[in-house]
Amino acid sequence: MPKILFLDTEPYMFSTLKRKFELEGFEVLDETSTEQPDLIVIGKHENVLALPQQSEVPIIMLSNDELGTTQSIPSIAHLKMPFRPSQLMALARQAVTASL
Numbered sequence: 001m002p003k004i005l006f007l008d009t010e011p012y013m014f015s016t017l018k019r020k021f022e023l024e025g026f027e028v029l030d031e032t033s034t035e036q037p038d039l040i041v042i043g044k045h046e047n048v049l050a051l052p053q054q055s056e057v058p059i060i061m062l063s064n065d066e067l068g069t070t071q072s073i074p075s076i077a078h079l080k081m082p083f084r085p086s087q088l089m090a091l092a093r094q095a096v097t098a099s100l
Contacts, residue, residue, distance in 0.1 A: 001025055001026065001027045002025070002026050002027070002038040002039065002096045003026070003027045003028075003029055003035060003036070003037045003038045003039075004021055004026045004027070004028055004029065004037055004038065004039045004040075004041060004092065005028075005029045005030075005031070005033065005037035005039070005040045005041070006018070006028065006040075006041045006042075006043070007031060007040060007041070007042045007043065008042055008043040009041070009042075009043035009062070010043065013043070016085070017041075017085065017088070020085050020089065021089070021092070024089060026092070036057070037057055038057065038058075038096050038099065039057065039058050039059075039060065039092055039095050039096050039099075040057055040058070040059045040060070041059075041060045041062065041088070041092070042059060042060070042061055042062070043062045056099070057099070058077070058095035058096070058098070058099050059076045059077070060076070060077045060078075060079055060088070060091055060092065060095060061076050061077070061078050061079070062079055062081055062083070062088075063078060063079070063080055063081060064080065064081040064082075077091055077095060079091055
């Protein structure tokens with residue numbers, strides 16, 4: 001079961017995505033978890049730069065603005081908001097499969 005960590009997402013978005021990902025077989029970790037995720041989904045652009053640059057964990061950045069400096073970080077995929085949950089699910093499955 002792949003583990004996914006949502007960081008800095010709005011509470012409503014988190015609860016909706018948590019349910020959808022759990023139904024699709026993902027284990028959703030919260031921000032206090034000490035377990036290593038297989039994928040990180042982050043909702044605030046400014047916090048991406050605080051993540052380790054050499055992380056082997058794939059990252060999906062949700063953004064409703066310009067992507068700016070995160071485009072130069074190779075482990076980050078971008079998904080522009082608004083998006084369909086199915087788009088995020090497809091991107092998440094692709095990222096987890098590629099990292100295995």
